[in-house]
Structures are given as structure tokens and as C-alpha cells.
Amino acid sequence: MKTAVIVFPGSNCDSDMYYAIRDGLGQEVDYVWHQESSLDGYDAIMIPGGFSYGDYLRSGAIARFSTIMPAVIEAAEVGKPILGVCNGFQILLEAGLLPGAMLRNKELKFICRHVDLQVMNNSTLFSSLYDQGETISIPIAHGEGNYYCDEATLASLEADNRIIFKYKNNPNGSAADIAGIINEKGNVLGMMPHPERATEALTGSVHGLRLFQSILKHWRESHATLTS
Amino acid sequence: MKKVKVCITLKESVLDPQGQAVAGAVHNLGYEEVKDVRIGKFIELEIDSEEEIDDKVKAICEKLLVNTVIENYHYDIEEGVPQ
Numbered sequence: 001m002k003t004a005v006i007v008f009p010g011s012n013c014d015s016d017m018y019y020a021i022r023d024g025l026g027q028e029v030d031y032v033w034h035q036e037s038s039l040d041g042y043d044a045i046m047i048p049g050g051f052s053y054g055d056y057l058r059s060g061a062i063a064r065f066s067t068i069m070p071a072v073i074e075a076a077e078v079g080k081p082i083l084g085v086c087n088g089f090q091i092l093l094e095a096g097l098l099p100g101a102m103l104r105n106k107e108l109k110f111i112c113r114h115v116d117l118q119v120m121n122n123s124t125l126f127s128s129l130y131d132q133g134e135t136i137s138i139p140i141a142h143g144e145g146n147y148y149c150d151e152a153t154l155a156s157l158e159a160d161n162r163i164i165f166k167y168k169n170n171p172n173g174s175a176a177d178i179a180g181i182i183n184e185k186g187n188v189l190g191m192m193p194h195p196e197r198a199t200e201a202l203t204g205s206v207h208g209l210r211l212f213q214s215i216l217k218h219w220r221e222s223h224a225t226l227t228s
Numbered sequence: 229m230k231k232v233k234v235c236i237t238l239k240e241s242v243l244d245p246q247g248q249a250v251a252g253a254v255h256n257l258g259y260e261e262v263k264d265v266r267i268g269k270f271i272e273l274e275i276d277s278e279e280e281i282d283d284k285v286k287a288i289c290e291k292l293l294v295n296t297v298i299e300n301y302h303y304d305i306e307e308g309v310p311q
Contacts (some may be wrong), residue, residue: 058295065292094295101297104245148242148298173245 001219004032004042006072006088008063013049013085017196021046024199025212034066039075043219047072049086049141049194059102059144060090069095081125081215082188086142089180089190098183098190099157100149106173110143114204116168117179117193121161124182125218126189129210135168136207138193145192147174147181157181165191230275231308232285236294236301237268268299274308281305 003021007014014031021029032039039045052063063069076082076097084092092098105111114137119130130136149157154175157163165180172192180191195208238244244266251265271293275281285303294301 057293061292061295093297099297101295103242103298106243106245108245108249146245150241150297173243 001027001043001216002041003027003029003044003046004039005029005046005048006034006068007031007048008034008050008052008066008091010052010054011048011050011087013087013194013196016194017046017048017085020196020199020208020212024196024209025216027216032068034063034068037067037071039068039071039080042075042080044081044083044215045072045075046196047082047084047088047091048196049088052087052091055087055144058090058094059087060092060094063087063091064094073097076183076185076188079185079187081218083126083211083215084188084190085194085196086140086145086192089192090144092188092190097188098181099153100147100175100181102144103146103148103173104144105142105146105171108143110141111145111171112139112141114139114198115171115179115193117165118168120163120166121182123161124164124186124189124214126182126211126214127164128217129214137198137205138195138208139197139204140171140193141197142172142192145172145174147178147192149175160184164189165193229308230278230281231306232273232275232281232303233306234271234273234285234289234293234301234303235268236271236299238266239298239300242298 005017090102116135119134122130122132162182166177167179170177182189195211198205198208246267247265254262
């Protein structure tokens with residue numbers, strides 16, 4: 001599996017993401033600069049955290065118009081796995097690949113610590129190696145992670161099992177304790193917590209690694225189907 | 229030359245924690261009669277063409293300046309000073 005990590009000016013979790021895939025997952029990975037326009041040849045796309053364009057205007061609002069973004073949207077349409085973490089999630093929201101928007105954290109603080117998440121749906125390509133309902137520990141690091149959407153959108157996210165991770169002790173005021181949601185097709189996941197920072201025991205948790213392993217498992221299974 | 233003044237506010241249904249924090253500070257100043265504070269954004273655009281200016285401004289607002297999931301906007305068009 002060959003993975004692209006998109007790098008914007010102001011991305012700061014791109015190295016963590018690269019490291020998680022190269023060393024944690026043991027797979028091929030490249031940085032792709034935001035001024036590129038093609039993602040041909042990549043099986044999975046990672047949009048890392050950080051402060052793209054200094055969070056000017058709104059988090060993710062400027063990055064959404066980078067020259068790489070049409071290729072990201074095209075990859076979403078053809079069903080490639082796309083993971084947006086933190087600022088990456090905000091960019092996916094701004095791009096309309098996921099519904100809703102982010103507000104400032106309820107208590108206005110930037111929060112940087114490990115939090116407990118509950119796995120709400122383990123039938124996705126990102127979460128198949130977790131147990132349904134399992135509690136996992138993953139770090140968060142954000143000032144604008146207070147997920148908002150209108151009631152109709154929230155009802156459909158709930159009804160379609162598109163909330164993949166919920167906070168057990170909501171740190172930021174997110175609607176319905178949402179920490180991560182998926183698109184209708186099931187190939188675009190946005191989440192505020194950082195699974196790439198939880199891939200080895202040295203950093204406090206290995207619970208993030210199974211997310212990447214789930215993506216690889218899906219890729220191997222779909223690849224086997226295609227070639228058999 | 230036209231100067232377009234865009235005012236962006238959070239929708240009524242969206243909580244504004246920044247506004248609430250500022251409201252607390254206003255109350256600490258002694259102005260208890262201030263019942264609510266909401267924080268928005270003010271953006272000025274200088275546009276060197278009057279052609280379809282409303283359509284252009286709306287497109288710029290809705291594609292980029294405003295996140296219509298959480299924000300409302302309105303704008304005024306004034307005569308700008310040629311540069």
C-alpha cells in the first residue's frame with residue numbers, strides 16, 4: 001500500500017503521520033506538497049494536523065483551495081481511503097467532503113492531552129481492527145475541535161452509524177460527543193484525536209496503530225479480490 | 229473602484245464561547261445591562277469593476293469568506309478611492 005501525506009504550509013503533524021505509516025505500519029509513504037496536482041499511484045491519502053495557512057480566516061478554509069485539493073476530492077469519489085486528522089478534519093469539512101463545521105472549544109482553551117474515545121462503529125475500513133464499543137486512549141491537541149452540525153445532519157449521522165469515535169468525557173463541547181465521523185460512502189474519515197501520535201508505547205499509547213492497520217487490511221483484501 | 233464591506237456573524241443557533249467570555253468581562257466592568265455579546269468578522273474588499281458585482285461578492289462570500297454551516301453574512305457596497 002502506497003500512502004500520500006499531504007503537506008500544507010503550516011502542517012506540523014506531517015512527520016508524525018509519515019513516521020506512523022513508515023515505521024508503525026511498515027508501508028511505503030511519500031510527502032506530497034500542496035502545490036502538486038496529482039495523487040495518481042497512491043492507495044491512501046492522509047491529511048495531517050497543524051495550522052495550515054496559520055488558520056487564517058477559518059481553520060482549513062484556505063488549504064481547501066490548494067491545488068492538490070481537486071485530486072483529493074477525486075480520490076474520495078473513486079473510493080480511496082482518506083484520513084483527515086485534526087486540521088486535516090477541518091480541511092475535509094471546509095471542502096465539503098464531510099458535513100458540519102468546527103467551533104472554538106467550549107472552554108476556549110487549547111487542549112493537549114490523552115482522552116478516552118469509544119469506538120462506535122467497527123464495520124468501517126478505518127476501524128475494523130477495533131472491538132465495537134471498545135475504549136481507546138488517543139491524544140488530542142486542538143483549540144477548535146467543537147464539532148457543530150444542524151439537527152437534521154446530526155440525526156442522519158447517528159442513524160447511518162457514521163459517528164465512528166465519540167469522546168467518553170467530552171473535552172470541547174462537540175455535538176453528541178463526536179470525535180470522528182465518516183462520509184456516506186465510508187472512505188473518508190475525519191477525526192480530531194491524533195492516532196498517528198499513538199502508534200508506539202514510548203509515546204503513551206499504541207491504540208492508534210490499529211486504525212492504520214485497519215486501512216492496510218482493507219487494502220490487502222480489496223487488492224486480493226482484484227487480482228484473484 | 230468599489231469598496232465592499234462584508235460583515236460575518238455566527239448563526240443564532242450556534243453558541244459563541246468567545247462572545248460569552250467577552251460578555252463576562254463586560255459584566256465585570258459593571259455593565260450588567262449588556263445581555264449578550266456575539267463576535268463576528270469584518271472584511272473589506274476593493275473591487276475594480278462594477279460588473280455583476282453582487283454576484284461576484286456573493287460567490288466570494290459563499291465559496292471562501294463565509295462558512296454557511298455556522299455563519300451568516302451581509303455586505304454593503306460603497307464608492308472606493310481609486311488607487
